Amino acid sequence: MAAPTLAVVGATGSVGTVMLELLSSRRNVWGEIRLIASASSAGRELTCRGESLVVRELTPEAFDGVDVAMFDVPDEVSLEWAPVAVARGAVVVDNSAAYRMEPDVPLVVPEVNQEVLEHRPRGIVSNANCTTMAMIMAIAPLHREYGLRELVLASYQAVSGAGQIGVDVLHDQLSKVAGDRALGSRPGNVRQAVGDDLGPFPAPLALNVVPWSGDLAQWGWSSEELKMRNESRKILGLPDLKVSATCVRVPVVTGHSIAVHAVFAAELDADGARDVLRHAPGVIVVDDPEAGEFPMPIDAVGTDPSWVGRIRRAIDDPRALDLFVTGDNMRKGAALNTVQIAELLAADL
């Protein structure tokens, strides 16, 4: 059989850019790779696997002959175009939130629930939210061992989760505040220095943390917080899992971190949990505080695994574990997991 054809929809975006890097560096399973984007980006030339490729416009015909199509586009674009790609014969791996909670669309993290990939009646497979992804890589192997009952989560999310505009806005703000040592010590002076250009964020990120990510969903919860709850339940197959998440944006370029408090059915200890995590795929244990070793964005950026550390049994609950996880939100949190799913689909064609 000829090597399969892959389409990358949203190829010029920041996640698309990482997808092309990954396709250039991983073991190649693809024949043609076709880059697709909106009309305004069509015609641009991008490099993938050492070849220069011209970006095609998103049209129904662009999917003719495509076996697998990876989408990284806004929800509404996925809603419109994923069915078009499927109608033209492609299997779609979608990184938007549009289909994740649909009961007939599998939500896949290959290291965790690869088996659900087989049942995809709509021809669409969803990729999990970037914050959920980093955390679930560490929690899934612990769940298998100890039986997960409850998660309390607090996130430290990077600006690249909001796209290249988020990165640009943070760097612009940092240039404005750098060099003035009085900033951040007096009320209002950071807002004044940063000015009105907040980009996609509701407040300045420089010298600040912003306890908000996504849109207002319901009962005061943000959409990002509900994603962490609902996607964790679906991926782990635990419809009654108790989850509380607080999502917070921090002045970090790339690398989402999560402080995790996980309650299990069985008693456990930190050494046992550390051992489980050391043998888990896609996880690296970095847990020696005295040596300054804990998971941090500046180390995890550009790497594939979820970095896990600060592994402690709760002092007041022998069934609970506290830990800290950092993962590259552009790679495993978005591009890498999508590419992994696409590769699994390619092997099964």
Add this chain to the structure above:
Amino acid sequence: MAAPTLAVVGATGSVGTVMLELLSSRRNVWGEIRLIASASSAGRELTCRGESLVVRELTPEAFDGVDVAMFDVPDEVSLEWAPVAVARGAVVVDNSAAYRMEPDVPLVVPEVNQEVLEHRPRGIVSNANCTTMAMIMAIAPLHREYGLRELVLASYQAVSGAGQIGVDVLHDQLSKVAGDRALGSRPGNVRQAVGDDLGPFPAPLALNVVPWSGDLAQWGWSSEELKMRNESRKILGLPDLKVSATCVRVPVVTGHSIAVHAVFAAELDADGARDVLRHAPGVIVVDDPEAGEFPMPIDAVGTDPSWVGRIRRAIDDPRALDLFVTGDNMRKGAALNTVQIAELLAADL
């Protein structure tokens, strides 16, 4: 009776500086204010209440005639000198961790447990840790209403908690990373740009979060995390309270934030909790996400109250509440609470 004499020990430090600002702006209850510091700082002139004062060296005689002495010095200095001040007739209000967990030293947050101030057999009163303080201001009134059972905490701590050196190091690091848009998107390049000057921190803070604060205590827990547990139990008078805390340093100058998941004995709802907090002393409710209103360091810095928002009942537990708190770690978290205690003592002399 003559107005009482106040000593400020550690007057030249960053918390001492805020103490002098507060003493200059609050209703004056003091006669003489005496500034005391180590020999290396003695002789410096500082302004308080519009007067220029010469800093005296820390000696036993410096406490003669002092009614109340506020200490902001390292633990070991408090251990040595607080008893000296007491022996010379002063009541000591100590902001170090040296005495906080001693059973015969009251640990006081005036809005929460003012009554314990009366029993101080050693003549020493302790001030709570800055991270605990911001959080406890919001949790204590909720505890009175609903009966607190458990806390899961994740902190977002500012660099000024590590003193002026922390602020200087962050600003230096920001100057080094500002203007280079590639930083933070590739592995290792932030460490390279920042260089070796990490100051009091185990890793760079610019474009990073560091899941560590304090020293290694036991079982993998940091001293700061144990303080949040043990001091919360003591202040609230709940020796069996379940507490898990993960303490994380973020690139913020001043303003400690805490994501709080609190479980109570009674069922509650967000509106009721919000109402309790609106009537709580030392608390300001900032909770309108659609209008971009939530507690943030750049707004809370330089103010007295704990800012509380993102108040949500847990979706999966009607007895649990999730919220986000930010407080100025230099003011209520250190100088302000110490000054408040000193003023209560002055009124009772």
